[in-house]
Amino acid sequence: MTTTDWPLWEVFVRSRRGLSHTHAGSLHAPDAELALRNARDLYTRRGEGVSIWVVPAAAITASSPDEKDPFFEPAADKPYRHPTFYEIPEGVKHL
Amino acid sequence: MATAAAQRTAGTQPDGDGVPDTADTADTAAYQRAFDAAVAADERVEPRDWMPDAYRATLVRQIAQHAHSEIIGMQPEANWITRAPSLRRKAILMAKVQDEAGHGLYLYSAAETLGTGRDELLDKLHSGRQKYSSIFNYPTLTWADVGAIGWLVDGAAITNQVPLCRCSYGPYARAMVRICKEESFHQRQGYESLLALSKGTPEQHAMAQDAVDRWWWPSLMMFGPPDDESQHSAQSMEWKIKRHSNDELRQRFVDICVPQAESLGLTLPDPDLRWNEERGHYDFGVIDWTEFRDVLKGNGPCNEQRITQRRRAHDEGAWVREAAAAYAAKHTGTAGAAGHKTHETGAARA
Secondary structure (H helix, E strand, O other): OOOOOOEEEEEEOOOOOOOOOEEEEEEEOOOHHHOOOHHHHOOOOOOOEEEEEEEEEHHHOOOHHHHHHHHHHHHHOOOHHOHHHHOOOOOOOOO | OOOOHHHOOOOOOOOOOOOOHHHHHHHHHHHHHHHHHHHHHHOEOOOOOOOOHHHHHHHHHHHHHHHHHHHHHHHHOOHHHOOOOOOOHHHHHHHHHHHHHHHHHHHHHHOOOOOHHHHHHHHHOOOOOOOOOOOHHHOOOHHHHHHHHHHHHHHHHHHHHHHHHHEHHHHHHHHHHHHHHHHHHHHHHHHHHHHHHHOOOOHHHHHHHHHHHHHHHHHOOOOOHHHOOOOOOOHHHHHHOOOOOOHHHHHHHHHHHHHHHHHHHHOOOOOEEEEOOOOOEEEEOOOOHHHHHHHHHHHHHOOOHHHHHHHHHHOOOOHHHHHHHHHHHHHOOOOOOOOOOOOOEEEEEE
């Protein structure tokens, strides 16, 4: 037998304290503990991280590219949510 | 929500009813236009975006070949780990060989985002249906070869790979960013090691020169056939998978290497190598493409040995993979249960 059905894990690495975990890549591993060890060997060989999360890829729910436009559309027509929307007279400070 | 699998088949059956019809053709044309526009605007294509089947196939072929090259490339260098001349060199070489395994894994992950499983890719490597870089079919005859590989082979790889960091396919580009950062150490350790030999005893100097003499031409071949004979180049450049032509990158590499060789106190084995004031580049001799094609066909010095070793490592490691899977099933029940599917988006195929 040469094939194994090891699940896929997504790896998130916190590069240093004060920053959030960022997606680093993925790997296959039979269980969470080995996923974590493999992630350490694969993604932090040069001190790139102080903390790692591994998440079964199948546990992530993602928005679909099909829905991209309508899904994010509500944000597109609300420029008044941005500070640059507002006109402020010149010379007014700290605003 | 469309699953990744549904999205993947959209290329041929956009409305998902499995029956090609007029609406599908119109959808495909619209998808194609969106894809072309994204590539033209230098946006990245991500795993679940619609993409032309040929684009996907080209990427799988290229990324797989690249991944295979990384893991086959562990062999010629690992050959010297037990005989490294000092503990320092041994530790460096082990770290480098480990990096190559890591690079292979980054790339297999990137290939998997295109819907091709790792087992399938390894099967194709083992059965010779997918290739790896022909450079690794040359033997490492002396310790100096480890230095020459670092300087020349990794140097050529970096020249090839830096532009790939801007490749149109997101996961491949991201893998390349990581790889390029690490390759820099590979090249510098090789250069340093060759320099030590070059400045050493006459015998050590001769050994370094001999290694450079043997690795120089195969390194130039790593950039692939000349532009007018490269069958995939034009389309890959249009898709922005490739950013520079083979000959352009080869010239860049030669221009970089000549002064580096001078600093090493070593010569490059090419009597036609000279500065061309008019072109602003070094002219160099004619590459023996017959040798290149012959090695590619499987007749290089080590083709058989490399694949045999790879198959053996895979087969002999089977019990470890099985034991780990059995352990996981017994203790957590997660193996398999956690699902096995698509990348980056994490969306499981229903």
